[in-house]
Amino acid sequence: MAYDLDQFIADTRAALQRDPGPAGREKVRSDLERLLANKEFVARTCGEDVPPGLKVLYEDKDLGFQVLAHVNDKARKSPPHDHGASWAIYGQATKYTDMIEWERVGGDDKHATLKEAKRYRLEPGHAGIYQDGKIHSIDYPDRARFIRVTGTNLDNIQRVRFDLATGEVQRMTPQQAT
Numbered sequence: 001m002a003y004d005l006d007q008f009i010a011d012t013r014a015a016l017q018r019d020p021g022p023a024g025r026e027k028v029r030s031d032l033e034r035l036l037a038n039k040e041f042v043a044r045t046c047g048e049d050v051p052p053g054l055k056v057l058y059e060d061k062d063l064g065f066q067v068l069a070h071v072n073d074k075a076r077k078s079p080p081h082d083h084g085a086s087w088a089i090y091g092q093a094t095k096y097t098d099m100i101e102w103e104r105v106g107g108d109d110k111h112a113t114l115k116e117a118k119r120y121r122l123e124p125g126h127a128g129i130y131q132d133g134k135i136h137s138i139d140y141p142d143r144a145r146f147i148r149v150t151g152t153n154l155d156n157i158q159r160v161r162f163d164l165a166t167g168e169v170q171r172m173t174p175q176q177a178t
Contacts, residue, residue, distance in 0.1 A: 032091040046093035046145035077139040081161040086151040091127035095144035102135040
C-alpha cells in the first residue's frame with residue numbers, strides 16, 4: 001500500500017510530539033518526500049485536473065501544524081519573506097520551484113539589507129525546510145504545484161517581506177507571499 005496523507009499526518013504528529021524542534025521537522029520533511037512519491041496522491045491533490053487555489057488538506061487542532069496544497073496556475077516570483085515564528089516545509093509535486101535563502105546583514109525593524117546565502121531548485125518529489133524566521137524567496141513557472149507544511153496557521157502570526165530595491169520591511173497580510 002502506498003504511503004498516504006493519513007499516514008503522513010499520523011507520522012507528522014508523532015515526530016512533532018517527540019521533538020518539535022529541527023530534528024522532528026527534518027523527519028516531517030523526509031516523510032513529505034515519501035508522500036510525494038505516491039503518484040495517486042499527487043494526481044488527486046495537485047494534478048492537472050485540480051482547480052487552482054490554496055487548499056488546506058489538514059490542520060492539527062492540538063499541535064497547530066497545517067498541510068496545504070498550492071495548486072498554482074500562473075508563474076510567480078515572491079519577494080524575500082519569512083514565516084515569522086513558524087517553520088515551513090515545501091514539497092514539490094509538479095514542475096519546479098527555485099528557492100533562494102537570504103541572510104539579513106543589517107538594518108532595523110523598518111529597513112533591512114539582505115545577502116543571498118543559498119540558491120537551489122526543488123524538483124518533483126523533493127522537499128526543503130525553512131526553520132523559524134528563515135528568510136527565503138520562491139520562483140515557479142506556470143502550473144507548478146507543491147505541498148507546504150507549516151508549524152501553524154500563518155494567517156494568525158506576524159510575518160514580513162523585504163523589498164530588495166528599497167530595503168523596506170513590510171508586514172504581510174494573510175497568505176501574501178504564496
